[in-house]
Amino acid sequence: MNKQSGTIRSKGEETVPVNRREQILESAVVVFAEHGYYRATTAQVAEKVGISQPYIFKLFKNKEELFIAALERAFERILRTFSGLQAPADQLLAEAIQLYEQLMETHPNEIILQVQAIGIRDEAIRQSMQAGILEVTRLMESKFSAAGFAHPEVEVSTFMANGMLCNIALTLGMPELKPKHL
Amino acid sequence: MNKQSGTIRSKGEETVPVNRREQILESAVVVFAEHGYYRATTAQVAEKVGISQPYIFKLFKNKEELFIAALERAFERILRTFSGLQAPADQLLAEAIQLYEQLMETHPNEIILQVQAIGIRDEAIRQSMQAGILEVTRLMESKFSAAGFAHPEVEVSTFMANGMLCNIALTLGMPELKPKHL
DNA sequence: TATTAGTGATTGATCACTAACTAAATAATA
DNA sequence: TATTATTTAGTTAGTGATCAATCACTAATA
Numbered sequence: 426m427n428k429q430s431g432t433i434r435s436k437g438e439e440t441v442p443v444n445r446r447e448q449i450l451e452s453a454v455v456v457f458a459e460h461g462y463y464r465a466t467t468a469q470v471a472e473k474v475g476i477s478q479p480y481i482f483k484l485f486k487n488k489e490e491l492f493i494a495a496l497e498r499a500f501e502r503i504l505r506t507f508s509g510l511q512a513p514a515d516q517l518l519a520e521a522i523q524l525y526e527q528l529m530e531t532h533p534n535e536i537i538l539q540v541q542a543i544g545i546r547d548e549a550i551r552q553s554m555q556a557g558i559l560e561v562t563r564l565m566e567s568k569f570s571a572a573g574f575a576h577p578e579v580e581v582s583t584f585m586a587n588g589m590l591c592n593i594a595l596t597l598g599m600p601e602l603k604p605k606h607l
Numbered sequence: 608m609n610k611q612s613g614t615i616r617s618k619g620e621e622t623v624p625v626n627r628r629e630q631i632l633e634s635a636v637v638v639f640a641e642h643g644y645y646r647a648t649t650a651q652v653a654e655k656v657g658i659s660q661p662y663i664f665k666l667f668k669n670k671e672e673l674f675i676a677a678l679e680r681a682f683e684r685i686l687r688t689f690s691g692l693q694a695p696a697d698q699l700l701a702e703a704i705q706l707y708e709q710l711m712e713t714h715p716n717e718i719i720l721q722v723q724a725i726g727i728r729d730e731a732i733r734q735s736m737q738a739g740i741l742e743v744t745r746l747m748e749s750k751f752s753a754a755g756f757a758h759p760e761v762e763v764s765t766f767m768a769n770g771m772l773c774n775i776a777l778t779l780g781m782p783e784l785k786p787k788h789l
Numbered sequence: 790t791a792t793t794a795g796t797g798a799t800t801g802a803t804c805a806c807t808a809a810c811t812a813a814a815t816a817a818t819a
Numbered sequence: 820t821a822t823t824a825t826t827t828a829g830t831t832a833g834t835g836a837t838c839a840a841t842c843a844c845t846a847a848t849a
Contacts, residue, residue, distance in 0.1 A: 650839095
């Protein structure tokens with residue numbers, strides 16, 4: 426029943442287990458980030474994984490679901506990143522910023538994917554995007570609440586705004602656009 | 608030499624002058640905003656204008672240039688909107704916000720177009736986008752400078768961040784995401 | 790007569806997605 | 820243990836739809 430497991434022969438003689446679904450998502454993030462949802466082709470994703478193009482449709486119903494799965498993966502990483510966040514009120518924002526900057530360095534393509542998702546006029550993708558943003562917002566509000574902020578929504582809103590500007594600066598290749606603070 | 612001028616017969620017997628290029632751009636903004644760059648078709652734009660699809664290519668070299676022309680038009684409106692901005696330091700931000708909110712109400716599709724442009728992986732479109740954002744930023748910095756702000760870049764950066772969050776809230780249909788201030 | 794404004798028909802390329810198949814691993818059975 | 824059946828993991832080949840872009844043309848105007 427485990428559709429995800431399989432084996433490949435590596436250069437040596439050992440056999441290493443591999444999860445095709447994960448591999449495909451990994452490649453999909455890169456290809457989608459590089460070319461955008463509509464320009465990216467399932468053939469490009471398949472080539473990057475080293476499988477045939479039709480095989481993608483054995484593991485994902487269609488291109489839309491592949492994209493959504495990749496997008497959800499990206500949101501899960503953000504949530505995981507902030508899940509452990511905890512600091513006194515006067516340090517919380519700085520810590521949050523630091524965590525996010527690290528994430529942007531290690532997984533820029535997942536950020537770019539999300540920026541692209543904003544503009545995709547596809548109902549299912551939009552819903553997934555709405556849900557993701559809402560979850561991140563809720564999580565951050567809980568963190569700012571826990572730190573004792575009186576108006577966590579205001580703090581979080583500012584944090585989200587600056588985060589978005591960061592994302593856009595990254596996506597457009599405009600480092601000078603990154604938020605400036607004193 | 609005036610490629611833009613022509614006439615159409617309206618329902619009455621009079622003849623009204625018309626600028627096809629402008630008409631096409633007007634429709635293009637709507638169609639692109641509704642379907643996104645790649646899903647929007649030149650046929651949809653043509654239908655909205657009431658001309659044949661090939662005629663678009665008499666006035667625009669290709670789809671990319673049509674989109675860029677529409678995008679530039681959107682940026683020009685923003686620049687025009689803020690061009691007259693002038694207020695004492697303690698009112699400037701509020702005035703700027705009011706102007707932008709008005710713009711978002713009167714021309715939401717131009718805002719959505721810009722949000723979409725962020726995610727389009729096309730070199731020419733990206734360059735146009737970079738130039739547009741830079742121009743808006745420069746203009747706002749001059750306004751905040753004129754009002755006597757000590758660190759206009761910081762103020763403008765915050766303004767841009769909140770503006771972007773506004774744009775995203777509009778594009779995703781998430782009014783609850785709009786910036787919160789106290 | 791030349792230019793402007795416009796159309797109908799077509800095409801070449803691209804791509805998501807399907808169908809029909811195979812090879813290998815694993816489990817069941819004699 | 821050898822043999823057969825079944826599932827898993829994957830492939831090759833192809834199709835139907837979509838669309839930007841071109842070409843060759845016409846009708847009206849100046």
